[in-house]
Amino acid sequence: MGTDMTLPELEANIEAILFVMGEAVDLERIAIATQQDEETCRKVIHNMMDNYEAEGRGIKIIELDGSFQLCTKQEYYDTLIKVC
Numbered sequence: 001m002g003t004d005m006t007l008p009e010l011e012a013n014i015e016a017i018l019f020v021m022g023e024a025v026d027l028e029r030i031a032i033a034t035q036q037d038e039e040t041c042r043k044v045i046h047n048m049m050d051n052y053e054a055e056g057r058g059i060k061i062i063e064l065d066g067s068f069q070l071c072t073k074q075e076y077y078d079t080l081i082k083v084c
Contacts, residue, residue, distance in 0.1 A: 010034055010044055018061065018070035026067045 005013070013034050017025060030045075031038045045068050049061045058076050062069050072080060 005034065005036070007044070010036065010040075011048055014041065014045060014048065015070070018068060022070075024064045024067035024069040030068065 014030060017030055017033060027038050027041060027045075031041045034041060036044075045061060045063075049063075052060050058073055059070055060073050062071055
């Protein structure tokens, strides 16, 4: 990794970026913000995607043309509609 950031710290930083932005964020912007190279960020994000799925979380990360977005899994929409 490009800085002394640990893997859990990098994942937490990426998660925070995607949560706060609330929209798709270009991989380049994530790499710059975390001071990592794009390939490292891509690998970490893909690993996060797999972990979210394996853990049965209510959120997921999707990839859209080289950008990534944190969003709610579709199977929880009925519950979310009741809140909204």
